[in-house]
Amino acid sequence: MSGVWVWIENRDGAISIIGxxxxxxxxxxxDSLGQTVTGLVLGHDVAGVADEAFDLGVDAxxxxxxxxxxxxxxxxxGPLVTRLAQENTPSVLLxxxxxxxxxxxxxxxxxxxxxxxxxxxxxxxxGDTIKVTRPVYAGKLMATVFVTEGPQVITLRSxxxxxxxxTGKSGxxxxxxxxxxxxxxxxxxxxxxxxxxxxxxxxxxxxxxxxRGVGGPEGFEPxxxxxxxxxxxVGASRxxxxxxxxxxxxxxxQTGKTVSPDLYIANGISGAIQHQAGMRTSKIIVAxxxxxxxxxxxxxxxxxxxxxxxxxxxxxxxxxxxxxx
Amino acid sequence: MxxxxxxxxxxxxxxxxxxxxxxxxxxxxxxxxPNVVNPWDEYGIEEGIRLKENHGATDVIALSVGGExxxxxxxxxxxxxxxxxxxxxxxxxxxxxxxxxxxxxAAAINKLGDVQIALFGxxxxxxxxxxxxxxxxxxxxxxxxxxxxxxxxxxxxSIVVERMLEEGKEIISAQLPVVISVVKEINEPRYPxxxxxxKASRAQIPSWSAADLAIDGGIGAGASxxxxxxxxxxxxxxxxxxxxxADTAEEQARILVDKLFEEKVI
Ligand SMILES: Cc1cc2nc3c(=O)[nH]c(=O)nc-3n(C[C@H](O)[C@H](O)[C@H](O)COP(=O)(O)OP(=O)(O)OC[C@H]3O[C@@H](n4cnc5c(N)ncnc54)[C@H](O)[C@@H]3O)c2cc1C
Ligand SMILES: Nc1ncnc2c1ncn2[C@@H]1O[C@H](COP(=O)(O)O)[C@@H](O)[C@H]1O
Numbered sequence: 113m114s115g116v117w118v119w120i121e122n123r124d125g126a127i128s129i130i131g132x133x134x135x136x137x138x139x140x141x142x143d144s145l146g147q148t149v150t151g152l153v154l155g156h157d158v159a160g161v162a163d164e165a166f167d168l169g170v171d172a173x174x175x176x177x178x179x180x181x182x183x184x185x186x187x188x189x190g191p192l193v194t195r196l197a198q199e200n201t202p203s204v205l206l207x208x209x210x211x212x213x214x215x216x217x218x219x220x221x222x223x224x225x226x227x228x229x230x231x232x233x234x235x236x237x238x239g240d241t242i243k244v245t246r247p248v249y250a251g252k253l254m255a256t257v258f259v260t261e262g263p264q265v266i267t268l269r270s271x272x273x274x275x276x277x278x279t280g281k282s283g284x285x286x287x288x289x290x291x292x293x294x295x296x297x298x299x300x301x302x303x304x305x306x307x308x309x310x311x312x313x314x315x316x317x318x319x320x321x322x323x324r325g326v327g328g329p330e331g332f333e334p335x336x337x338x339x340x341x342x343x344x345x346v347g348a349s350r351x352x353x354x355x356x357x358x359x360x361x362x363x364x365x366q367t368g369k370t371v372s373p374d375l376y377i378a379n380g381i382s383g384a385i386q387h388q389a390g391m392r393t394s395k396i397i398v399a400x401x402x403x404x405x406x407x408x409x410x411x412x413x414x415x416x417x418x419x420x421x422x423x424x425x426x427x428x429x430x431x432x433x434x435x436x437x
Numbered sequence: 438m439x440x441x442x443x444x445x446x447x448x449x450x451x452x453x454x455x456x457x458x459x460x461x462x463x464x465x466x467x468x469x470x471p472n473v474v475n476p477w478d479e480y481g482i483e484e485g486i487r488l489k490e491n492h493g494a495t496d497v498i499a500l501s502v503g504g505e506x507x508x509x510x511x512x513x514x515x516x517x518x519x520x521x522x523x524x525x526x527x528x529x530x531x532x533x534x535x536x537x538x539x540x541x542x543a544a545a546i547n548k549l550g551d552v553q554i555a556l557f558g559x560x561x562x563x564x565x566x567x568x569x570x571x572x573x574x575x576x577x578x579x580x581x582x583x584x585x586x587x588x589x590x591x592x593x594x595s596i597v598v599e600r601m602l603e604e605g606k607e608i609i610s611a612q613l614p615v616v617i618s619v620v621k622e623i624n625e626p627r628y629p630x631x632x633x634x635x636k637a638s639r640a641q642i643p644s645w646s647a648a649d650l651a652i653d654g655g656i657g658a659g660a661s662x663x664x665x666x667x668x669x670x671x672x673x674x675x676x677x678x679x680x681x682x683a684d685t686a687e688e689q690a691r692i693l694v695d696k697l698f699e700e701k702v703i
Contacts, residue, residue, distance in 0.1 A: 123604070183607075186571065187580060211584050211602055218571035219581070222536055225654070227662030230566045248668065250562050252454045253462065256667040298580045302597070303608030312603060318702070342703065360622055361601075366450055366562065367476060367621055375702040386450050392671075396702045398693065399678070412678045414696055416689050426690035434694055435703075 113263065115200065116142040118170070119193065119207040119216060120151045122161045127168065129275060129315050130208030135168045136276040137235060137268055138206050142171075144237035147203065150174060152196070153285065154189055156182035162285040168276035173285035174200075180294040183301050184212045190219035192291040197224055202263060204242060209267035210314075217267050227259030233272040233372070233393065242266060250366045250389040270314050271372045311345040313362065318344030318375045319394075321364060323387075324351040325380015325401065325420055332358055334424035335379055341431045347371065347391075349381045365390035379420045383408025400424065438591075439496045441546050441555045442485040442519060443573070444478040446503055446510035447563045460668045474510045477558030479517075479626035480619045484588065485556050486518040487624065492591040496520050498549055502530060502541050508642050515637035516629030522640065523549070527647040532658025535564075539572035544650040546577060554596070557618040559584065567618075574616035576653065582615050586622040 118138040121131040135151065142149045151170035153162045155177065162173045174196060180188050193216060197205060205220065207213035209231045221228035234245035241258050244266055248255045259265070313319065320339040322332050332346065339346045347369075348362040364371055366389040376394035381387060383399070383406055391397070392411060399412035400420050409415045416423055431437075448454060452464040452471050465471050474482070488494040499514035499522040501507045511522035525545050533541065546552050555577070560567035574581035586606065587599040597610045601620050629637070647656065654660070679696075683689045697703050 185609075186583075214567055215571050215581065215583055218535075218568040219575060221568075222539065222572040222575035225536070228535060228568055228572075229663060230568055246565075248563065248565055249448065249454045249462070249464075250450065250565065252671075253456055253668055254671050255665065255669070258664050259662055260664050261662050299582070299609050299611035301607055301609050304605065305607075306605035314603060375697065396697070396700050398697070404680075409678045409680070411674070413676075413700075414693060415678045415680045416693065417680060417682075418686065418689070422686040423689065426686040427693060430687070430690040430694045431703075434698070 113201045113203045114147050115150055115202040116145065116147055116204045117150050117152060117197070117202040117206065119205070119213065120153050120161065120165050121208055121210060121213060122153070122155055122158060125157060125160050127161060127164050128208075130210050130213070130270045132168060132275040133270065133273040134206050134208045134268055135165065135170060137273040139169050139276065141204060141206075141235060141237055141242060145203070145240065148172060150202065152193060154181050154192065163282065166281050166283040167278050169279045169281065171283075173283065175285040175287050176290055177287060178290045180290055180292070180297060183304070185297060185299055185301065186215040186219050187299055188290065188292050188297045189216050190223070193220045194223040195291050196288065197263065203240065205263060205265045207267050209269045213267050217265050221265040224263055224265070226263045226265045227261065228265045229257050229259060230267045232266055232268045247393070250386070251370070251392055252389070269370070269372070271317070311343065313345045313347060313364070313369050313371055316345035316371070317373050318342045319347045319364070319371055319373045320344055320377045320379070321347030321349065321381060322352055322358070322379050323349035323381030324355070326352060326357070329357040334421065334428065338377070338424055338428045338431070341428055341435065341437055344373070344375070349387050378408050378412070379424060381408055382406045383411055438488070438492070438494045438554070439498065439549065439552045440485045440488050440494045441498050441500050441549060441552050442478070442481045442514065443500050443542055443555060443557045444482060444510055444514055445475045445501060445561045446472050446507040447475040447561055449473045450476060450562065456668050456670055460666055462668055472506065472509060474513045475558055475561045477560055477562065480621060480623050481556035481558050482514045482517050482519060483624045483626040484619055486627075488554065488588070488591065489518075489520070498523060500542065500545055500549075501525070502538055502545075505644070511642050512637040512640065513629060515640050516633040517627060518633060522642045524642055524644045525650070526644050529647050529657045532661055533656050534661040534663045535566055535568040536572050536662070537656040537660055539569050539576050540652050540654050541650070541656055542569070542573045543576035544652040545645065546573075548645070548650055553613045555579070555614070555616045557616065559618055559620050570616050570618040577614070577616065579614045579616050580611045581618075582609060582611060583618040585617045585619050588617075
């Protein structure tokens with residue numbers, strides 16, 4: 113059993129951010145183990161993705177280019193990865209902890225009878241074992257977990273690892289046949305509705321959030337303006353979402369999204385434990401709140417006690433000036 | 438059509454969770470109930486009940502693997518409107534990894550028989566893994582449909598659902614039987630009715646042991662391939678918040694922006 117495998121998530125012919133992050137984590141693990149990195153490039157019209165994978169530092173690519181893989185369906189991808197892993201016996205299988213990465217690794221681990229760890233935010237190699245740190249109990253505790261036997265199947269949370277950098281290397285992919293013919297895939301995708309409204313919360317390196325303190329749907333305007341100037345995404349507390357001021361997909365927290373941007377600016381958010389669960393691993397946290405005793409200040413690195421309707425426009429115009437926008 | 442709803446009992450979201458030097462986790466919720474139905478599973482329970490109300494499901498069976506005390510969570514699901522509840526409880530199951538739990542759930546679903554849809558929550562808020570649904574689907578040999586935000590149609594032998602993905606929505610049709618994991622967008626869970634609570638409090642919930650099931654593969658701590666022994670508190674953040682004070686909002690903004698450039702997060 114040898115080799116670090118990484119499923120390279122891609123979309124529209126390019127490696128996704130989380131795909132690039134997983135490659136860099138795979139590289140780190142493989143270098144410590146003294147093993148090679150094999151990238152799995154699965155999709156349709158993905159020759160360019162294979163080239164990009166070599167450039168980002170994988171040593172080998174096993175690819176499958178087939179119309180049945182044009183959109184991710186775990187019933188098509190799962191049996192293929194399982195078959196390849198049975199034939200080649202890698203010691204580690206990695207994927208991003210995206211919706212698709214989770215589905216794929218859960219499927220493959222079940223079929224390989226392998227140990228599975230999800231949502232890693234840190235890795236350390238100890239002998240042949242990958243020690244994975246991950247939050248548990250909604251981020252209230254941490255755990256260091258590892259697979260005790262057989263292939264180690266691990267998903268990694270987005271933004272926890274740096275993106276892989278261009279190496280200028282190239283290589284020749286090994287192309288294989290799909291495992292399941294289209295007719296035999298038990299599900300069909302009949303509709304796709306992609307939304308393109310700026311930066312997604314899970315990929316964003318900057319998030320500007322609003323809570324009940326913004327007072328209403330129009331209160332999100334200054335929040336949006338600051339996010340826009342910073343090229344960031346807009347987040348929200350559940351109180352703001354429940355009030356109907358902003359859509360659920362913006363909710364950060366235990367029952368919303370877990371994010372970990374470089375910069376998280378919380379405006380008019382008290383910092384309830386369920387909100388913290390979704391954002392406490394952010395690198396720098398800024399809180400703007402008119403209540404000096406709000407719990408968010410216990411978590412924040414920088415705080416301003418005051419009215420967000422005065423402070424946000426001032427911060428936005430200061431950034432505009434400094435960024436020349 | 439018979440529907441199963443898998444639900445786990447977890448610490449409440451407001452529970453204070455502590456861990457001792459041996460890594461043993463315990464919790465309490467001074468303000469409320471320390472143990473609740475996993476919040477994500479409430480959406481699965483609600484959707485199961487709606488399948489009965491709107492799509493002709495005959496039975497909606499709540500299923501939990503856990504200690505005797507998990508009957509509390511099952512009573513909540515009965516009070517909400519599930520027609521039956523089953524606990525699977527056995528010392529030999531303690532310490533299972535997600536695959537072990539998936540094997541137990543699959544065996545219990547097979548024993549219930551004639552099930553077309555098994556509903557799961559997105560994840561359990563203790564382990565926070567979100568893996569069990571797909572793994573149970575593999576053990577059942579059924580199609581997994583995860584992150585489902587709407588059940589659009591339930592036909593004779595097929596189902597159409599909407600899934601919520603990172604970049605948008607997907608409509609997918611599949612052959613029954615299926616395993617579905619649901620997200621919050623799917624519905625608004627109802628509160629148990631007064632009558633429901635009364636009925637649930639009198640309900641006798643059967644408890645199945647490992648011997649009652651035909652479990653395919655290893656379960657319990659002995660078969661777990663994941664070591665979970667190192668659980669610890671989060672070290673408190675170093676330093677405390679730096680409150681930025683100045684005479685005007687503009688001045689405060691200027692200082693903050695300076696600091697953020699210094700931190701190199703812009
Ligand atoms: C099961 C469960 C799951 C939950 N999941 C989540 C979750 O995923 N995410 C989440 O966020 N919450 C979640 N919650 C809710 C959480 O407990 C809090 O109720 C919620 O986070 C509060 O939102 P808030 O901070 O916006 O509102 P509040 O707590 O009301 O705080 C508003 C803050 O705004 C400040 N403010 C008001 N006006 C201004 C102004 N003009 N300028 C500056 N500051 C101002 C106030 O001082 C106050 O601190 C959950 C709760 C439960 C029970
Ligand atoms: N012990 C259990 N009993 C019943 N259902 C469970 C159990 N563990 C997990 N589940 C189901 O699987 C889902 C995902 O759990 P997890 O993979 O542990 O995050 C939960 O929301 C439940 O629906």
